[in-house]
Amino acid sequence: MEPLKHECGVAMVRLLKPLEYYQQKYGTWMFGLNKLYLMMEKQHNRGQEGAGMACVNLDAVPGSEYMFRERAEGSNAITEIFANVQKQFRNVTPQQLADVDYAKRNLPFAGELYMGHLRYSTTGKSGLSYVHPFLRRNNWRAKNLCLCGNFNMTNIEEIFDKLVKQGQYPRIYSDSYITLEFMGHRLDREVERNFIEGQKKGLKDQDITRYIEDNIKISNVLKSTMADYDGGYVMCGLTGSGEMFSMRDPWGIRPAFWYKNDEFIVLASERPVLQTTFELECDDINELEPGCALIVKKNGESSIERILEPRGDAKCSFERIYFSRGSDRDIYKERKKLGEQLTSSILKAVNYDTEHTVFSFIPNTAEVAFYGMLGGFKRYINNQKIERIRNLDHKPSYEELEEILHQYVRSEKVAIKDIKLRTFITEGASRNDLAAHVYDVTYGSLVPYVDNLVIIDDSIVRGTTLKESILKILDRLHPKKIIIVSSSPQIRYPDYYGIDMPNLEEFCVFRATIELLKDHGMCQLLEDTYNKCKEEILKPKSEMRNCVCDIYKPFTVDEINKKIVEMLRPEGMNTPVELVYQSIEGLHTAIPNHKGDWYFTGNYPTPGGVRLVNMAFIRFYESVYQCER
Template identity: 30%
Template sequence: MADLFHECGIAAVYHLPSDTPSPLAPPQGPDQISRLIPRLLLDMQNRGQLAAGMTTYNESRSQLLKTFKEVGGVTEVFHLNQQQLYQRIMEQNRGPAAIGHVRYATCGKDDRNYAQPFERHHIERAKWFSFGFNGQLANYRELRDEILAQPDFHLSRDTDTEILMHLISRERSGDNRPPISELLRRLRAKLDGAYNIVYLSAAGEMFAARDPLGIRPLCYAIEGPLFAAASESVALANLGFSEKNIRSLAPGHAIIIENGRLSIERFAEASRTAHCFFEWIYFANVASVLDDRSVYLVRSRLGEELAAQERLVPDEDTIVVPVPDTAKAAADAMAYQLNVPCLEGLFRNRYVGRTFIEGGNRADKAKMKYTPVPEVLEGKRVILVEDTIVRSTTMQTLVKQLRERGGAKEVHVRVACPPIVAPCYYGIDMSTVDELFAPKFMNGQMRLTDEMEQEMAVVLEADSLRYLPVEAISRSLSMQAGALCQACVDSEYPTAHGQRLYQLTGVSSDGNGVDTSRVFDRPELAARS
């Protein structure tokens, strides 16, 4: 709801050679382990709804790697509601190893050519590979320029995923035969940003790797001969893996399968981690556990933080209303602490596209997407709890709807997040600085004042507005602030190229946003900065 684009989700499965099939494998046998990919992707549909796909490996067919992908949601792409067609797709793409991807575009066009996984054909098995990528390379421009500086080289897509494909190809060109661990070490030396990768080759090699800062989450599980990895733990749990066997992959580590054997290896070291805090407060499925922190419990603690700083004295007409769906846990916890009812005064129409995915008039789409309930709201002092505010278009519409259609007598907006003050260069498609709501009122300051919040409330046509302070994030996660990436709320970027991009695209001396298209030389990337 918060006008933020989701990033992507990745998945991998591998049935290692064994005389004993895994009890989690499909009843058709280990060669049908690829059937697990649509199930994994479906549980991560929250991470991307524009395209989905998978690549399978099967040494018993001439087409050792096969990639099936299309624009659309997982149900549409794999025809999950059409059993005959779905079964045909699964049979044509069966194999004991597979990788999968759900996509939202942080860059590139919305067509099949940008859907992942990306497959690169070659006559040599080890050089014929496919991979899926979750993240964003902050040094995209430099890598692109380096490639295009060679006259015989060409890039056909405007995406950092293709850059990554060229880098992998180059490391395995000619007589180069580096083992996967060495390949990852070489890539690490070139990449700046967030990059979780699942990789599958026609030689039956696989790896699932997490960048050294651990910006994006990556979980895995091993039970008997079956290995699986996914961006979120809920996908593995719903597949049937025991909770005790589901772990977060440590930053800078990779799970590598070569010659039918699995190992976990460290390919990079870092002096710190930089876990994206937005994964817990907004992106991830509420049932997931990321880096040993429950998404649900973190959101509940954020609600407790809201309650602790609340100045409004509740009366018999006061109710708490969450904005569906990601703010519900915070709203429930806040209401419990304040001893007031938490009621669903807004309902979401799940068949209307997300306002931040579709273009056009956001206010009109917000009206279609959320329906206020007068029977709940009439004559009430509403504490409206939201996870975050980016541009404010949707929030302005909601406040107006609560008053006009719902009959609320007061609307007090509470945000379970600090104000967004800077763009993201690591995989979240946020606005440019001049499009963000909060910086217009903060005049370059990083600390909110009561006067600033009241000015914002006036613009939203709310009776009051309160954000959480930045310190509440680390408290709610029980994690040191230095272990998190909070750049969008404190403008402190954890990588050199992230810092450089902010200096180039941040707020200028006159308080206006810089034209980001000049930084990337590509207008379509200005929107993602």
């Protein structure tokens, strides 16, 4: 019930006609710019920390700008960057603004290539210098590179060392800047390769420049850059000479979708973004396959090229559970299925007393799973009605039928997110008191001491909001029992492919397991696991295993659940509380085509993920556990 940071979002537009075409057909040459804005707003859920955009003008003359970039921080960054662009048009007359030739010669962001990015930090670093896209400048158009992406790399130190070994001196140690420099270096080599080829053909001056720009092979750049990366990514880029590309990691961890017609080529992190923005049907849109790149040349020719061979089937299941918006056709069905599958477990928790059970959800992202849960209970109650009628040994009276048929699933809007805690309150007691009032309840929504209350969420991560706010506020309704339901399985392990949550001790499931080990006098297992992790990180990455899995083996899911409740129960609360989690089997049944489940199982798809989780346990043992002993 405390929000995870979403994955970042990307958006790309490549216009395939002259700007005059869009001015005539759509009434504005800003067709691409406007569509980029819509695509970014439709992905606002993927970035609350910053946003940026870039544009390339293919018809700019020497001495004028041809690559434009605008970036801003904060949750209103999308509005800010597009407002800043529009400000630059204020002193332009309507006639000039409608004049395509004038716009191409004089106005920023009048171009054919557009790229946008929405940022959630994957490293904890903040500031405008960390907001995508990143820009690498050069006096040769083909060597200019603008880069953005939805990614987190697990082996950036290896890439850094490779650059240093080549003789480079990266200015900043971050995966974004290092990737920009690494790819920029390979782009330089590709330009120089064409320069030499042009010389062999006897070309000079502008002729050799045109030859270079017409013969750039972005696939060469990507193959020589991305082969060594370990992580989840959708990497997007523009060059000053008009090349555009987007590449997906070979494990398929991060998502990307694209569409092409004779007017434009577009790409986004989520399929409904393209459907809504361009009025498309679901089946019109293509998914970018793992290890492949969508490449658009300067002349507008496009292709899907295999850059790396697939290295596994690890499409992120959490994209389906939480990160992506639920408006996608398939995601909507999957989230409903996740909720529906919990029916039997919830029935057991309420002792099959559906007559005295009220269902609700927190937060809004759990609403679709809530509908699925209600659907499961409606079917259960309807089956109960059918059985009762079938078992009658007489012709029922109207009153008897009415009593049977009027059984229904009781759902209410029980909890409401009322205020946002203001961070200027720093004093501990005051801050905690405010945090306890983030949510409010609908008084009278259930019968005190009689009704059970079932609250479904899409995930339970830290448990902080449960302890500090949710359970306290729900207890005011005096339910007979509170059942907190998670439509996802227990989150036991960090994600290293896109979320800024690298520490094991942040997870309530991990903390509860540590307490169980202490309770059962099994602390030796922690030391053994620590020593095994130290041994593992000395091995070649391909031979490492996730040793953290060992600490969970002694306990069942129910045992861990009970410990979580014990740890999160606010002082003075007497209402019984039970946790119900989705099973791993249920996850795979509901979401069969997205097998990336490392958050829940520890089965990291890449060696880098395995190495980092072992290192996370070492950090925990040395900096947290030993200090508590």
